[in-house]
Amino acid sequence: MTARRVISRARIAVVARTMWSRGTGRYALVMLGAWLIVALVSLFWTPQPLLATDGYHVWDTPSASHWLGTDGTGADVLSWLMAGSRTNLAIAALTVVCSGALGLLLVGLMVSRSHALASVSVAVVDALISIPTVLIALLLAVPFGASAAVVVGACSIAYGLNLARVARPAALLAARSQYVESARSNGMGGFGVLVRHIVPNITPVLAVQLSMSAGTSVLAEAGLTYLGVGVGAGVPSWGHSLATSVKLINVFPLTVLWPGLVVTLAVVALNLFGDALRDAADPVANPALRTAGPRPTHWRKGTSDDR
Amino acid sequence: MRFVIRRLLLFAAALFGISVLVFAALRILPGDVAVVMAGTNATAARVAELRAEFGLDRPYPVQYLDWAAGLLHGDLGMSALTGRAVAAQVGRRAAITFPLIVMSLVVALAVGLPLGCAAVITRNPRLRGFFHVLAIAGGAVPALWSGLLLLLLFGRGVGLLGVLPSQGFPADGWTGAPGRAFASLVLPAFATGFVAAAGIMRYTRAALEDIAAEGGPVDMAMACGMTRTQALLRVGLRLATPQLVSVVGLTFASMITGVMVIENLFALPGLGALLVGDVGNRDLVAVQSELFLLAAFFLTLGLIIDLTHRALDPRLAAGEGE
Amino acid sequence: MTVDIADLHISLGMQEIVHGVDLHIGDGERVGLIGPSGSGKSMIAKSLLGLLPREAALSGAITMGDAAILAPGAAGDGADDFRGGRGGRDGRDGRRGGSSIYADERTLADLRGRYVGAVFQNPTRALNPVMTIAQIIGLPLYLHYDLTLAERVERIKAMLDKVGLPQDTLLKRPHELSGGQRQRVGIAAALVTSPRLIIADEPTTALDSITQRQIVDLLVSLVDDAGASMLFITHDFAVLQRATTRCYVLDAGLVVESGATAGLLAAPKAAPTRELVSAARTLTLHSDMAGMAGADGAEDDASTLPPSPGEPGEAGSGASMRLPLKGDPAAQSTEETKR
Numbered sequence: 001m002t003a004r005r006v007i008s009r010a011r012i013a014v015v016a017r018t019m020w021s022r023g024t025g026r027y028a029l030v031m032l033g034a035w036l037i038v039a040l041v042s043l044f045w046t047p048q049p050l051l052a053t054d055g056y057h058v059w060d061t062p063s064a065s066h067w068l069g070t071d072g073t074g075a076d077v078l079s080w081l082m083a084g085s086r087t088n089l090a091i092a093a094l095t096v097v098c099s100g101a102l103g104l105l106l107v108g109l110m111v112s113r114s115h116a117l118a119s120v121s122v123a124v125v126d127a128l129i130s131i132p133t134v135l136i137a138l139l140l141a142v143p144f145g146a147s148a149a150v151v152v153g154a155c156s157i158a159y160g161l162n163l164a165r166v167a168r169p170a171a172l173l174a175a176r177s178q179y180v181e182s183a184r185s186n187g188m189g190g191f192g193v194l195v196r197h198i199v200p201n202i203t204p205v206l207a208v209q210l211s212m213s214a215g216t217s218v219l220a221e222a223g224l225t226y227l228g229v230g231v232g233a234g235v236p237s238w239g240h241s242l243a244t245s246v247k248l249i250n251v252f253p254l255t256v257l258w259p260g261l262v263v264t265l266a267v268v269a270l271n272l273f274g275d276a277l278r279d280a281a282d283p284v285a286n287p288a289l290r291t292a293g294p295r296p297t298h299w300r301k302g303t304s305d306d307r
Numbered sequence: 308m309r310f311v312i313r314r315l316l317l318f319a320a321a322l323f324g325i326s327v328l329v330f331a332a333l334r335i336l337p338g339d340v341a342v343v344m345a346g347t348n349a350t351a352a353r354v355a356e357l358r359a360e361f362g363l364d365r366p367y368p369v370q371y372l373d374w375a376a377g378l379l380h381g382d383l384g385m386s387a388l389t390g391r392a393v394a395a396q397v398g399r400r401a402a403i404t405f406p407l408i409v410m411s412l413v414v415a416l417a418v419g420l421p422l423g424c425a426a427v428i429t430r431n432p433r434l435r436g437f438f439h440v441l442a443i444a445g446g447a448v449p450a451l452w453s454g455l456l457l458l459l460l461f462g463r464g465v466g467l468l469g470v471l472p473s474q475g476f477p478a479d480g481w482t483g484a485p486g487r488a489f490a491s492l493v494l495p496a497f498a499t500g501f502v503a504a505a506g507i508m509r510y511t512r513a514a515l516e517d518i519a520a521e522g523g524p525v526d527m528a529m530a531c532g533m534t535r536t537q538a539l540l541r542v543g544l545r546l547a548t549p550q551l552v553s554v555v556g557l558t559f560a561s562m563i564t565g566v567m568v569i570e571n572l573f574a575l576p577g578l579g580a581l582l583v584g585d586v587g588n589r590d591l592v593a594v595q596s597e598l599f600l601l602a603a604f605f606l607t608l609g610l611i612i613d614l615t616h617r618a619l620d621p622r623l624a625a626g627e628g629e
Numbered sequence: 630m631t632v633d634i635a636d637l638h639i640s641l642g643m644q645e646i647v648h649g650v651d652l653h654i655g656d657g658e659r660v661g662l663i664g665p666s667g668s669g670k671s672m673i674a675k676s677l678l679g680l681l682p683r684e685a686a687l688s689g690a691i692t693m694g695d696a697a698i699l700a701p702g703a704a705g706d707g708a709d710d711f712r713g714g715r716g717g718r719d720g721r722d723g724r725r726g727g728s729s730i731y732a733d734e735r736t737l738a739d740l741r742g743r744y745v746g747a748v749f750q751n752p753t754r755a756l757n758p759v760m761t762i763a764q765i766i767g768l769p770l771y772l773h774y775d776l777t778l779a780e781r782v783e784r785i786k787a788m789l790d791k792v793g794l795p796q797d798t799l800l801k802r803p804h805e806l807s808g809g810q811r812q813r814v815g816i817a818a819a820l821v822t823s824p825r826l827i828i829a830d831e832p833t834t835a836l837d838s839i840t841q842r843q844i845v846d847l848l849v850s851l852v853d854d855a856g857a858s859m860l861f862i863t864h865d866f867a868v869l870q871r872a873t874t875r876c877y878v879l880d881a882g883l884v885v886e887s888g889a890t891a892g893l894l895a896a897p898k899a900a901p902t903r904e905l906v907s908a909a910r911t912l913t914l915h916s917d918m919a920g921m922a923g924a925d926g927a928e929d930d931a932s933t934l935p936p937s938p939g940e941p942g943e944a945g946s947g948a949s950m951r952l953p954l955k956g957d958p959a960a961q962s963t964e965e966t967k968r
Contacts, residue, residue: 127321130556130609131602134564138586139332139598215447222449223564227571227583242451246572249455256459260452267447430683522749522830524757526680530749531818532742532772534734542757622758622804 018280025276031269039085046083048076077245077255081262083236088218088266091148091237095155095217096210102160103209107167107202108194111175125164133158133220134227141229148231151221159213166209167202174201204278211274215267222263238263310617318610325602326378330371333595361592374595383596386585393596396581403476404577407492407499408559408566414500415507415558420551422504423511424544427519428536442512445505450565454498454572461494474574495573499565503558510554514547515539549619556612560605630694630744630825630858631656632677637689637699639672641682647672648882649689654826659852659859661869661876661890665905669882670862674830677860678747679737688729693826696740698732742769746819746857748829748848752811756803762789763799766817773822788817791851809840813847820851827852827859833868845871866906870894878902 019025070076109121137154144150174180180197188196199206218238224230225239226246241259248255358364362373377384383393426438461471472491477484519525519539524546528538567579578601585593632654639647647669654660662670675681677691677698691699741747746769749755756765766785770776776784789796792813803811812832819827829848833841845868852859861872869876870890877887878899886899897903 123317123320124324127317127324127606127609130560130605131325132560132563132605134567135598135601135605138582138594139329141586142333142589142591142594219447219449220564222451223568226451226568227579228587229583242449246451246455249458256452256455260449260455263449263452264444264447268444271443271447432684520754521682522751523754527747527749527755527757527815527818528768529680529738530678530741530747531769532738534738536734537738545759546757620758621802 015277015280019276022276022279024272025280028269028273028276031265032273035085035089035266035269038082039089042079042082042086046076046079048079077241077258080236080244081238081241081259084238084241085262087148087231087235087237088221088239091151091155091221091231092214092217092270094152095159096214098152098156099159099163099213100206100210102156103163103167103206104194104199106160106164107171107198108190110164110168111171111198112190122168125161129161129165131158134224137220137224137229146225146229146232148221148235148237151217151224151230154224155213155217155220159209159216163206163209163213167205170202170205171198174198204282207277207281208274211270211277215270218263218267218270238266311614314610314613318606321606322603325606326375326599327371329595329599329602330367330374333591334367334370378596378599383600384592386590386593393593396593397578397597397600400576400578400581402481403492403575404566404570404579406481407495407570407575407577408562410492410496411499411503411562411566412555412558414496415503415562416555417504418501419504419507420511423508424515424540426508426512427515427543428539438508438512442505442509445502446509448502448505450499450502450568451572453502454495454569457494457498458572476575491573491575495566495569495575498569498572499562502565503562506558506561507554511547511551514550514554515543518543518546549616552615552619553612556608559608563601563605631692632826632858632860633690633692634673634677635690637673637676637687637691639669639676639681639685639687641672641685646882647687650879650882650884652877652884654858654860657853657856657858658875659849659861659873661873662860662862662879663864663866663869663876663905664879665864667881668879670864670879671830673879674747674828674860674862677828678741678745679732679734680747687731690729693740694744696732696736698737698740699729701729739773742824743773743822744824745826745828746822746824748812748815748819748827748832750831751835752815753803753808753835756811756814758803761800761802762794762806762814765803765814766821769818769822784821785817788821791820792817792847808836809844812836812840812844816844816848816851820855820857823855823857825857827857828862829859829872830862831864832861833863833865841868842871848872866894878905 016029019029106121106125110118110125112118112121133154136157137150140150140153144153174197175193177197180193183193183197221230221237222239222242225237226243230239231237238259242263245256245259362370365373374384381394383397385391386393386396422438422441426435426442429435429438471494472487476491477487481488525535525538525543528542529535533541563579566577567583569575570577570579571583578597582594582597582601585597632652634650634652637647637650637652638645650669650673652660652662652673662673664670672681672685676685676687677693679698681687687699688701689699690697690701760768763782763785766788767781770781770784785799786796789798794810794813794817798806798810798814803814806814812835815832819829827848832848833844836844848859848861849872859872861869863869863872873890875888876890876893877884878893878901879885880901886893886897886902893902894906897906
């Protein structure tokens with residue numbers, strides 16, 4: 001894990017092929033692909049217009065025109081789920097970017113050569129890590145009101161802290177290594193060291209943690225929206241659909257299944273994606289990434305006559 | 308001992324930091340508190356009145372010191388909306404939320420620990436795959452959904468086997484009808500407990516596998532004459548306890564979103580409902596004290612977990628490592 | 630106890646690591662198994678103990694004393710054994726690899742610690758950190774023998790004497806001991822039940838060069854006193870020469886040469902062995918100097934200990950013949966010492 005990775009097009013192809021060749025990786029790729037496609041399609045087309053409320057068909061059971069039924073205002077459940085995939089995709093992507101940035105910043109501080117800076121940032125992370133996401137969201141919701149920004153902000157803070165804590169040991173090992181020392185003596189600055197030497201060393205941790213943070217952001221969105229501090233009213237999201245489906249429980253209980261199922265399948269895909277990516281991109285676990293073995297060939301067979 | 312003192316100092320510093328953070332977030336972030344509290348169509352006079360009533364016209368440091376001094380004396384202030392003491396409200400609600408959290412944790416441990424152990428013990432690759440999928444899928448279920456599914460199965464009125472109360476909490480609480488109070492928390496506790504169990508299972512498996520690594524104490528115990536199962540359960544599990552204690556702490560914190568959602572779904576008047584209501588009503592004094600109180604609770608929990616973790620590992624307890 | 634291994638194949642996942650090894654250990658004989666990292670020597674040791682990772686599959690035959698650990702079964706009839714019978718509990722199922730039947734977990738566990746003792750490579754990792762030294766050494770006694778506490782303590786104390794540890798280590802925990810002392814504890818735990826076979830899997834690799842010699846000499850004298858057999862695994866010729874009378878050279882999962890250790894070192898026949906031995910000779914000079922430099926660090930360990938049985942007086946002179954073989958085992962071992 002100490003060797004720096006060279007990211008080339010060939011490597012990406014090998015990694016993608018390896019992920020595809022395994023069941024969990026293939027599931028993750030298929031689901032995430034489907035999510036992306038549905039999100040794109042929903043920009044142009046949904047089975048029913050989002051705002052078309054069908055006053056005569058409220059709380060409707062699934063039918064040819066409303067595949068998953070309608071909610072209390074007569075809006076089409078499937079259309080809202082499809083449109084919701086857009087919002088959740090944006091929230092997940094923003095969470096990955098923001099929590100990644102915050103996490104890397106904290107990692108950089110935690111392994112910095114200034115002892116005071118390092119110990120203060122470690123202490124801050126240790127203390128704040130025990131604050132639940134929902135409290136951060138509630139705190140943010142007071143000034144900002146219910147909005148997707150609250151979800152992204154709360155998740156980014158919570159998972160940025162988490163990422164920093166999980167990635168610290170590997171980062172510390174890299175920061176104290178001789179190649180970083182030599183890079184520093186060659187005049188490389190703190191930021192350069194972080195990007196060139198520390199990030200490549202914590203890439204496996206990053207892959208797993210960031211995809212998990214994306215998954216958890218989907219879960220958090222569902223919970224927070226239901227509590228009324230997530231995305232605003234009238235904005236399509238899976239959390240919105242799930243919260244709406246609660247009211248359907250007495251009318252058509254099976255409809256309750258769909259939004260929750262969508263969330264669960266998406267989160268599973270995100271969690272598996274990180275694991276699969278780590279395994280496929282790891283030269284130790286993935287023989288396809290290795291070049292010729294270190295052992296000279298005459299050491300292998302052909303010496304059995306000596307036995 | 309030095310560690311304990313350092314940790315306590317850090318705890319005190321964190322408490323102070325959180326109180327400043329909560330205070331600052333509610334003042335300095337956009338929007339005048341009094342305007343927000345008064346609502347959208349309030350007169351200027353009403354805003355000024357509110358500002359004076361809650362001392363919001365004073366400089367921030369004075370306000371902060373006043374609030375902090377109150378906290379130190381156990382005075383959490385008055386709710387702007389109900390006019391009742393925040394402390395009393397929190398206490399009454401906590402009597403529902405904390406039993407719920409503890410019950411959820413019991414469910415999570417009772418389900419997650421044995422499954423996590425089984426996932427390491429089994430030699431059957433197919434069973435291992437099943438456990439893997441179970442842990443991943445279980446952790447991906449939104450608490451709201453698991454609550455809904457349980458309602459559909461067991462909730463009185465809506466479920467297939469309507470055996471358990473699905474809505475509300477007895478008005479006379481634990482003193483009046485402890486049996487009914489307990490029953491009304493069973494479904495909510497399972498709803499959050501099952502989801503948390505997946506996390507516990509994953510961590511248990513990871514911790515055990517880590518300890519059972521080649522050439523470690525589990526191998527040594529086997530070399531002394533234990534079977535693999537014995538070695539994992541007697542040596543591995545004991546060595547995993549410090550990590551598992553940390554995991555329980557993390558689970559506590561990660562469960563709280565689910566608990567709030569579930570309280571809402573099952574119409575339980577707990578802390579979650581209180582907090583969400585106060586945030587919705589812009590009841591800043593109450594929100595400020597409640598958020599601080601909860602944050603302080605989780606900081607205390609973190610402190611206890613860290614100290615227990617250390618006490619359980621003789622290498623750390625002796626001050627080696629770090 | 631005699632050990633006979635015939636045509637042993639071990640594979641991990643899709644990859645076969647050991648390709649048909651034959652190996653014999655006579656009663657009371659000390660046999661070495663040497664080879665570069667990754668040659669499969671640890672796998673062979675683990676197959677004797679039943680400590681292979683759970684995804685490992687193996688075939689061939691292993692007999693230890695009278696017990697057949699791995700029996701070549703007729704193809705097909707092993708499958709029923711694997712699924713049915715044996716109480717149906719996972720850990721107790723026998724494992725089937727190829728067409729051979731591996732002993733079930735209970736049988737192996739009864740052998741381990743009673744008839745077969747194991748000394749591990751890295752005592753810092755192997756010793757249970759939450760147990761006292763007395764509990765660690767006493768564990769095999771506790772598991773296999775019906776002794777009173779007093780009897781057990783007596784045996785443990787006698788064992789502490791034998792491995793040259795002071796009696797006050799009894800209630801200490803592993804982290805309070807030095808690396809050398811920890812390995813003495815490991816040896817005591819392996820030998821406390823007077824097993825008939827000791828399997829030492831690179832027992833000195835994690836130690837500095839002076840402690841290495843003390844530990845090897847201690848192990849040899851204790852094994853000989855007990856009249857037990859020993860399988861000693863190493864990648865270090867100097868250690869091999871001290872510890873064994875006969876040895877097998879393993880490379881890439883195959884035995885390339887075997888014979889009396891001294892003769893084999895003097896006149897290696899197989900190409901890989903020649904390469905290993907000549908590499909060792911050219912490196913001797915360097916590692917001697919390295920050994921001197923390392924001697925300072927080892928001093929405190931040696932001085933806090935009473936002289937162990939079989940300790941030769943000339944500690945410090947010609948200290949190291951530790952010779953890195955392939956890849957960079959030297960770097961690897963220093964890394965482990967640091968841990």
